[in-house]
Amino acid sequence: MKTFFLKSRRRLLLFVLLFMTGSSLSAVVYAQISERVFKTDYRIDPEKKGELSIDVDNLSFFKDNEFSSYYIKGYSLPGLWLQTKAVYYPLDIIKVEAGVHMLRFWGANRYPNVAYQDIATWKGDQYQKGLHVLPFFRAQVALSEHVNIVLGDIYGGANHNLIEPLYFPELNLTADPEMGLQFLYNSRFFDLDTWLNWESFIFKDDTHQEAFSFGVSTRVKFNxxxxxxxxxxxxxxxxxxxxxxxxEIHSVATLLNGAAGIGALWNTGHPVFKNVNLEFDAAGYTQQSGSLLPFDSGYGLYARASADIYDFRIKTSYWKCHEFVSLFGFPSYGALSTKYEGFVFEDPTSFYIGLEYSREFAKGFSMGLDLDVYQQSAGTMRVIANGDTFPIKSYTDISVGIYLRINPSFLIKRF
Structure with missing residues (x-):
């Protein structure tokens, strides 16, 4: 009976969000939620030299994941994150920001006191009350029109422009701000983003491991x-x-993901049927050291297409892999089950189709809605412990979300 009511509740949430999406189609909308809602503009405006302001950056969200496959359990994300910070431009090439970052899930009063990536694991009596709170500090210098160096809280998440098998867009809602060092280069024919995110610092005789992540994202533009x-x-x-x-530790682990591909964009110039984007990528995984995961290496093939039609974006993709593990991607882009510990998939295949739009009301104020459907193909599942295999049928996972980004800035003084 309890299971029935839980499933009924999720179906109701999904219906409500779908209804809200459908009822908004008459609005003037724009595509690319990642660009308009999740990303943060990193450029320094030289005209703001000497300005001191207070910025309030908020992303409120409600996301319902109706997952029934063998990859991951279903869940909902009702909440928000809020950054309140003082921003100062001492020079026309330097920006300094200091404040706090807060995460709140509706209905949660205690939060595990750990680094957050997705939904955090409970840690007994190590918790914060009311909110998950972190200090926020960013120091940035623009060495030239094309080069920026960032220390402290870097421009992470959607700003890295990673493909979905390497980075799950939902982490823009739940993950802590990335903290460390970042180098950004942008020009007409080449973009580069390389970063180091220090996730866990250790002291002498500490009881946990040091952990950091790193990455590079480049794009060569032929025209x-x-x-x-x-x-x-x-x-x-x-x-x-x-x-x-x-x-004193017993194991050291270094895990790597990589991808390279080719893409083409057709800009039609038509006011309704605006563009078509095609991209093909080959992805790889390797466990350079340690035995944290059951696979030492693997690979995947990813093909995606999208079309912007009357400011809507329709997306689809195909994925197939062999012993691939995604460090920060959606679990269905991999061969490990996070739903059933100790189970793996043999050469899994999945299809995806999605619809999204976003609307920008003014600079710093935007809203987005999306619908994602993941079709996991029938295949074979294997038990790591004894090697037993058994067939699994195809499953469909559905996700619906609504997001509101509010980022006003209040000028305090010009020095």
Whole structure:
């Protein structure tokens, strides 16, 4: 009976969100939730030299994941994150930000006191009350029109422009701000983002491992992105290291993901049927050291297509892999089950189709809605412990979300 009511509740939430999505179609909308809602503009405006302001950056969200496959359990994410910070431009090439980052899930009063990536694991009596709170500090210098160096809280998440097998967009809602070092380069024909995110610092005789992640995201642009036919070459990589020299540990783990591909964008110039984007990527995984995961290496093939029609975006993709593990991606882009510990998939295949739109009300104020459908193909599942295999049928996972980004800035004084 309890299971019946839980499933009924989820179906009701899904219906409500679908209804809200459908009822909004008459609005003037724009595509690309990642661009308009999740990303943060990193450019320094020289005209703001000497300005001191207070920025309030908020992302409120409600996401319902109706997952029934063998990969991951279903769940809902009702909540928000809020950054309140003072922003100062001492020079026309330097920006300094200091404040707090807060995460709140509706209905949660205690939060595990750990680094958050997705939904955090409960840690007994190590918790914060009311909110998950972190200090926020960012120091940035623009060495030239094309080069930026960032220390402290870097521009992470959607700003890295990683493909979905390498980074799950939902982490823009739940993950802590990335903290460390970042180098950004942007030009007409080449973009580069390389970063180090320090997730866990250790002291002498500490009881946990040091952990940090790192990555690089590049794009070679063969011609002007506004051309009728634009061609580009994305090369990306992420990694995570767990270890530390200051503590006695039994294992060190270094895990790597990488991807390279080719993409084409057709800008039609038509006011309704605006563009079509095609991209093909080959992805790889390797466990450089340690035995944290059951696979030492693996690979995957990813093909995606999207079309912007009257400011809506329709998306679809195909994925097939062999012993691939995604460090930060959606679990269905991999061969490990997070739903059933100790189970893996043999050469899994999945299809995806999605619909999204976003609306920008003014600078710093935007809203997005999306619908994602993942079709997991029938295949074979294997038990790691004894090697037993058994067939599994195909499953459909559905996710619906609504997001509201509010980012006003209040000028305090100009020095």
């Amino acid at each position: 002007d992105p506004e051309s009728c036919f634009h061609f580009y070459l994305p090369v990306q990589g992420t990694g995570q290291h767990r270890g530390g020299e200051l503590i």
